[in-house]
Structures are given as C-alpha cells and as structure tokens.
Amino acid sequence: MSGAHPNLTVVDHPLIRHKLSYLRARTTPKKEFKELVDEIAMLMAFEATRDLPTEEVEITTPIETTTAHRIRGKKLVLVPILRAGLGMVDGVLSLMPGARVGHVGLYRDEDTLQPVEYYFKIPPGAADRDFLLLDPMLATGGSASAAVDGLKRRGATSIRFLCLVAAPEGVERMRRDHPDVPVLAAALDRGLDENGYIMPGLGDAGDRLFGTR
Ligand SMILES: O=P(O)(O)OC[C@H]1O[C@H](OP(=O)(O)OP(=O)(O)O)[C@H](O)[C@@H]1O
Numbered sequence: 170m171s172g173a174h175p176n177l178t179v180v181d182h183p184l185i186r187h188k189l190s191y192l193r194a195r196t197t198p199k200k201e202f203k204e205l206v207d208e209i210a211m212l213m214a215f216e217a218t219r220d221l222p223t224e225e226v227e228i229t230t231p232i233e234t235t236t237a238h239r240i241r242g243k244k245l246v247l248v249p250i251l252r253a254g255l256g257m258v259d260g261v262l263s264l265m266p267g268a269r270v271g272h273v274g275l276y277r278d279e280d281t282l283q284p285v286e287y288y289f290k291i292p293p294g295a296a297d298r299d300f301l302l303l304d305p306m307l308a309t310g311g312s313a314s315a316a317v318d319g320l321k322r323r324g325a326t327s328i329r330f331l332c333l334v335a336a337p338e339g340v341e342r343m344r345r346d347h348p349d350v351p352v353l354a355a356a357l358d359r360g361l362d363e364n365g366y367i368m369p370g371l372g373d374a375g376d377r378l379f380g381t382r
C-alpha cells in the first residue's frame with residue numbers, strides 16, 4: 170500500500186527503477202521499449218501473484234516421494250487493454266504460460282479523454298477466474314475503470330490492475346469507482362498535463378510500442 174492511496178502498491182525494486190529510467194527516455198528506440206515493457210511487466214507479475222493460494226501435491230523426485238506446492242483454485246486470465254496493454258502480455262506469459270488471454274479494446278478520445286470501447290472478448294466462466302488487467306498507463310483512470318466495469322458486467326469478481334506508470338488522478342478514480350480492485354504500478358508520477366498525459370511519464374505508450382507516431 171502507498172500512503173495516500175490505499176488501493177495502490179508501488180512495486181519499487183532497483184531492477185524496475187533501472188529499467189524504467191530507459192523506458193521513460195525519449196531516445197529509447199521502439200525495439201528496446203517493447204523489451205523493457207515486457208521485462209518490467211514480468212517483474213511486476215511476480216509481485217501481483219504473491220498471494221495466489223497454493224495446495225500440497227505429492228510428487229516423486231528421482232530420489233524419493235515428497236510433498237510440493239502448486240497454485241490452486243481459480244484460473245488466471247490476463248486482459249490487456251488494447252493497444253498498449255498488448256505490450257505487457259508476453260512478459261507476464263513468460264512467468265505463467267498457462268494463463269488465458271482476454272482482450273479489451275478501448276481508446277481514449279483525444280478531445281474528451283473519455284474511453285471508447287470497440288472490442289471485448291474474455292473466456293467463459295468469469296466468476297470463477299482471477300483477472301489481471303494490463304495497461305502500461307493509468308492517466309485519468311477512465312480506461313481502466315471502464316475495462317473493470319466491463320469485466321464486472323460479465324461476472325468477474327477477482328480483478329487486479331497492473332500498470333507501469335500511474336498518475337494520482339487515475340489511482341484516485343480507481344479507488345472511487347472500484348475500491349475492490351488493487352492497483353499495482355511500477356511508479357506513481359506527479360500528475361497530468363493539459364492534454365491528459367502523465368508527467369513526467371513516458372509519452373504515448375501505444376505509439377512508442379507500435380511506431381504509430
Ligand atoms: O487513464 P486514461 O486517461 O484513460 O488513459 C490511459 C489510456 O490511454 C492509453 O491508451 P490510448 O487511448 O492511447 O490507446 P492506444 O493504446 O490504442 O494507443 C493507455 O494505454 C490507456 O489505455
């Protein structure tokens with residue numbers, strides 16, 4: 170938990186801080202930017218799944234039979250918010266290759282900053298799954314909040330939101346709209362500029378990932 174934001178955990182680790190410094194730099198090329206997004210997402214997924222329940226199983230090693238532990242219960246679903254969330258999927262999947270992947274298509278209208286939904290596909294049986302919602306940027310929080318609305322409308326009850334850079338405005342919006350959804354971020358930044366961009370941020374994550382600007 171993080172001070173004024175009881176719904177926020179800043180995953181603050183020297184490796185993450187180091188990688189973020191390159192991610193933020195405007196000179197970092199597209200290929201490296203994508204690799205860094207994956208690497209930070211993977212490191213954060215380690216923290217985001219810290220409290221997944223495990224159960225005892227009996228296994229036989231080449232030496233003897235023993236008790237080991239495996240993750241129990243609900244099946245994990247990664248849900249990237251398109252487009253930029255796609256950049257985080259491979260990194261998280263490298264830790265949990267068995268996780269399913271849903272997709273939420275949202276873009277933020279450049280003038281109104283309101284999220285516009287254009288796609289929604291998740292596996293059936295939402296009530297029995299743990300969802301990890303992925304988006305590098307939490308700015309006003311409109312997109313994350315709308316994505317959580319969509320998951321809840323389809324029956325989801327266990328949702329965590331994983332982002333790389335969060336603005337206080339977005340964290341507060343999530344606390345207001347969805348106090349039951351923990352937010353994990355690699356960094357909590359200063360605020361938003363007049364165009365709704367995070368300061369100091371890293372610019373437009375989708376454009377930097379996909380080379381569209
Ligand atoms: O918290 P908010 O104010 O809603 O802003 C954050 C959203 O904006 C960005 O997406 P964008 O609309 O640029 O779409 P893109 O990923 O397709 O580029 C980002 O990836 C988030 O989804």
Ligand SMILES: O=c1cc[nH]c(=O)[nH]1
Binds near residue numbers: 308366368372373
């Ligand atoms: O700073 C920001 C804000 C929203 N979306 C981005 O990609 N970057």
Ligand SMILES: [Mg+2]
Binds near residue numbers: 253375376
């Ligand atoms: Mg974008």
